Amino acid sequence: MSNNELSILNQYHDIVDATNIVSKTDLKGIITYVNSKFIEISGYTEEELIGKPHNIVRDPKLPSTIFKELWRTIQSKNVWKGVVTNLRKDGTSYTVDASIFPILNSEGEIIEYISIRHDITQLLELSSKLEKINTYNSKQEHLAKEKLEAGIINDMGNKECSVIHIASDILSGDIYSIYKMKNKATFLYLIDGQGHGVSPALTVFAISSMLNQFVYDVNSLDELIHRLYTNAKTFLGEIEQLSYTMIMISPDKKSITYSSGGMYPFLIKKANEIIKIKANNGVFMNFSPIPICTTIDIAGWESVLLYSDGLLEHENEALKECMPNEIINNPSGIKDSMKKISQHKFEDDVTIIYLENKS
Structure with missing residues (x-):
């Protein structure tokens, strides 16, 4: 050598x-x-x-x-x-x-x-600590999810209302509820907190909790919106934004008052015609003005459908029959749509609310 x-x-x-x-x-x-x-x-x-x-x-x-x-x-x-x-x-x-x-x-x-x-002693100890932290976080997220679901109030029967909700994460950024008011008006909303994970989920949960407090003490959507957003401004972060659709159907079911911002048009089916109701506000942020409300005549309406953007932004030929227009035209296929949608992985939450006029 x-x-x-x-x-x-x-x-x-x-x-x-x-x-x-x-x-x-x-x-x-x-x-x-x-x-x-x-x-x-x-x-x-x-x-x-x-x-x-x-x-x-x-x-x-x-x-x-x-x-x-x-x-x-x-x-x-x-x-x-x-x-x-x-x-x-x-x-x-x-x-x-x-x-x-x-x-x-x-x-x-x-x-x-x-x-x-x-x-590798320290490496294994660190790995064990991380596993414990992840286990703890997972438990906390499940608890938060249970609290979120506990906050969802549905005063409507299954014959009148159907909901498809697929969360992309353990904590959902979409939240919804449906209420039967004291004056027999129907109030429903869908809120989409922009982003994923804990922060937007907690924000929409806080909004939902406030709605739950205010909804039975007001007589109009305009009053409810004013109280809600005056309070919401106090805790919304600088870059946080909410997309939302809130509608109130009059006791006689002849008119709808709505306030919507940052969402796709909600749909109303009336005499075999599908009416698209576009947003009348921008997304809500902590510097936004109080959203306006609009009232329209819907006498003779058959159904209303609200939906978040998760499904429409997930392009998939297999889900063509699950799109909002298809669902409102063929409500009997909602269960099949739910089954198909649940088999897919989405990057965003998917929420569809179908309300039928049974009067």
Whole structure:
């Protein structure tokens, strides 16, 4: 071997030695060499290790089957890799990612074994902490979702109203409710908090909670909107925005008063005609003016349909029959639509509210 080759080989040795826990044993597993990192992590001196069986650092809690497999592998001239727990001199444990190599002579016979190990104790502890945090967060999100669902009030019977709601995340940014007012008017709304995750979900939940407080104390949508948005401005963030549609159907069911912003047109079916009612406001932000309300005559209406943008922005030929226009034209297919929609993964929440005039 040339001096240059020897120099390169020594550099390789130094690099491995400086970054790993290294030891050598003879064919019986007796330690013949340990590097400084082995000494440091084990707590033994070099004199206490050389000449001792390598199982001096073995954790007795580890199953013997692991070591039987280890010996079977390396004696077959193969490399064994695995994660094992070792014990320090003081009895504390540490975990290593180990690779054990059989070293062969020119005749292909095993002459010794070299073990190269990485201390992964802190990595495993961090992983365990992250798992606990994720488990905690998941539980909290489920609790928040239950609270969200508890806030959804539906005063209508199943024969009058059908809802398709598919959340893209464990916490939904869409929220809706339907109320039967004291004066027999019907109030329903759909709010879409822009974004995903906890923040928009909590915002729409707060809005829903306020609506639940105000709705039975007012006589008109205009009064409700004024009270709601005057209060909502106080906690909306600078970049938070809400898309919404709120409608109130008169007790005699001959007119609708609505306020809508940032949503697709809601649909009214009347005498086999589909009427699209466009938004009459912009999205609501903390600097927006109080939204206006508009009243229209709908005498003789058959059904009303509200929907968020999740479905329309998910282009899929298989869902063509599940689009809002198709649903309001063929309400008997709502269950089939719900089944089809639930089989797809959406990037945004999907909410469709169908209300039928049973009078």
